[in-house]
Amino acid sequence: MFFQIIQGVFTGVEALALLAFAGITLGGSAVGLALSTPLFILFSPILVPATIATTLLTTGFTTSGGLGMVALRIFWKLFKRLRKKGKGTPKIPGLAPGAPDSDPVSGG
Structure with missing residues (x-):
């Protein structure tokens, strides 16, 4: 039980840290976009x-x-x-090597 509480606290702290990093990244991206927009318009x-x-x-x-x-x-x-194809003809089961094609091998 104690281990689960500690694990929950650490997970919450990690989630808050990641949320803070996401906010800092979003703020930095917004500032960068605001500063670079005049350059994009000038060089468009x-x-x-x-x-x-x-x-x-x-x-x-x-x-x-x-x-x-x-x-x-x-x-x-x-x-x-x-x-x-050049290696030879495919082997047909039941057909003798010298037998003609019209004669059946077995009279089934």
Whole structure:
């Protein structure tokens, strides 16, 4: 019982500390945003096109890389399938190696 009370007290203190850190972080973020807003407004003719260009470049590189990886994967699977086909015909149970295909092996 005593251990649970101590554990509850420590948990409460930790929760209050984390809540205080969250408040400090929120306050710092608000002050930082208030101080940097004039800079963003001043440099927006440069930042907006730069952001658009960076987004388009990143999207293009990511898309081309992804499509290239998919193409390589398709070629690899095709290569493995063709290599497997060249090893021989699949074994059919009940069919003798020299028997013609039209004759049944067992008269079931």
